[in-house]
Amino acid sequence: MVELPPQVRQSVQRLVERARPTASSTGQSIVVDVGDQSLYLFEQGRLRAVYPVSTAERGTGNREGSLQTPLGLHRVADKIGADAPLGMIFRGRRPTGKIAEILTGAEERAARDDVTTRILWLDGLEPGVNQGGEVDSKRRYIYIHGTPEEGRIGRPASHGCVRMTNTDVVALFKRVEEGALVDIIE
Secondary structure: OOOHHHHHHHHHHHHHHHHHHOOOOOEEEEEEEOOOOEEEEOOEEEEEEEEEOOOOOOOOOOOOOOEEEEEEEEEEEEEEEEOEEEEEEEEOOOOEEEEOOOOOOOOOOOOOOOEEEEEEEEEEOOOOEEEOOOHOOOOOOOEEEEEEEEEOOOOOOEEOOOOOOHHHHHHHHHHHHHHHHHEEEE
16 A cells, blocks of 8 residues: 655545535546655545656746646646557647657657647646636646656656656546546645
């Protein structure tokens, strides 16, 4: 059994309480812990999966143009790329028809910050924190998505999004429903 960090346990309790009136049929919630670069998937408050991730190289923050990962409560607003092959590059949430070269070295960097394989587009639920004005996560195009820089997963490396390996994002995409709550915490 996985021992959850205290901040993740607190977040799960908050998500379970918040989800009661609007929970999806599976009662799904996700906690992204920036501190340990992990994504925790829960169903009905029970841990179902843990994945390594990469959040922003510049840390946390909510301002447009900051290239930082926004904290707080979100929901999965849209799921994009259900039938795309592993490594498909997306631009403007549309498949380009090109497959990314997957880099597995810890210091390898791709020429572009490509979004690959699947997209879970996040919508902030906290006005003034991650919703509205210059802090709106959806307008900032904050996603959970695949990356060609798989060797950098597990440490801050993104430009604001939550990156996953391509196989992990496919597994998460298959399980998570639109509307699932996502809490991004430090």
